[in-house]
Amino acid sequence: MTPDTFKLLFSRDQIEQRTRELAALISNDYHGRHLVIVGVLKGCFVFMADVIRNLDLDVTVDFVQIASYGAGRESSGECTLVKDLGIDIRGRDVLVVEDIVDTGETLACLIDELQQRSPASVRVCALLDKQCCRRAEVKVDYFGFAVEDVFVVGCGLDYDERYRALPGIYALPPE
Numbered sequence: 811m812t813p814d815t816f817k818l819l820f821s822r823d824q825i826e827q828r829t830r831e832l833a834a835l836i837s838n839d840y841h842g843r844h845l846v847i848v849g850v851l852k853g854c855f856v857f858m859a860d861v862i863r864n865l866d867l868d869v870t871v872d873f874v875q876i877a878s879y880g881a882g883r884e885s886s887g888e889c890t891l892v893k894d895l896g897i898d899i900r901g902r903d904v905l906v907v908e909d910i911v912d913t914g915e916t917l918a919c920l921i922d923e924l925q926q927r928s929p930a931s932v933r934v935c936a937l938l939d940k941q942c943c944r945r946a947e948v949k950v951d952y953f954g955f956a957v958e959d960v961f962v963v964g965c966g967l968d969y970d971e972r973y974r975a976l977p978g979i980y981a982l983p984p985e
């Protein structure tokens with residue numbers, strides 16, 4: 811069920827097409843290497859499943875969870891690792907997969923943490939990049955779509971834990 815007030819930004823077909831393009835780029839860049847894919851829960855799970863099934867690479871998959879947003883629309887600006895990796899990334903090529911990069915604070919916090927573990931490399935793949943709204947400087951190496959400063963849901967993204975299962979990506983009406 812999609813509320814009538816939600817505006818479709820990217821359809822399922824558009825997301826699948828763009829995901830295949832990103833996966834081809836990543837497969838080419840990491841050709842012949844074993845990649846550790848680190849998903850940032852919970853929002854990553856739909857996009858990450860789409861990406862890994864389109865990669866032509868040998869991958870290991872793990873997850874972290876970072877507390878940043880509260881129940882509403884605003885970022886808290888704070889960051890806590892509430893679920894850690896179960897694997898050692900020392901000397902490994904790591905690709906962090908996010909649903910959205912907004913202020914960049916979640917990603918900056920995670921990358922700092924991962925770098926302390928001496929990986930061979932860390933890159934970032936995000937479905938959505940809200941470039942307008944950065945507060946922390948982070949590099950998004952692969953992104954699906956740029957979005958304006960609107961609150962988005964669907965394809966893993968929630969509002970107050972709802973709408974993650976919507977197949978497309980929608981903008982909520984302004985408050």
Ligand code: PRP
Nearest residue numbers: 851852853878879911912913914915916
């Ligand atoms: C969202 C999103 C990113 C983060 C981006 O996660 O999945 O991890 O916020 O925001 P930032 O760039 O401003 O730090 P959220 O904390 O909402 O958790 P969720 O993935 O469980 O929905």
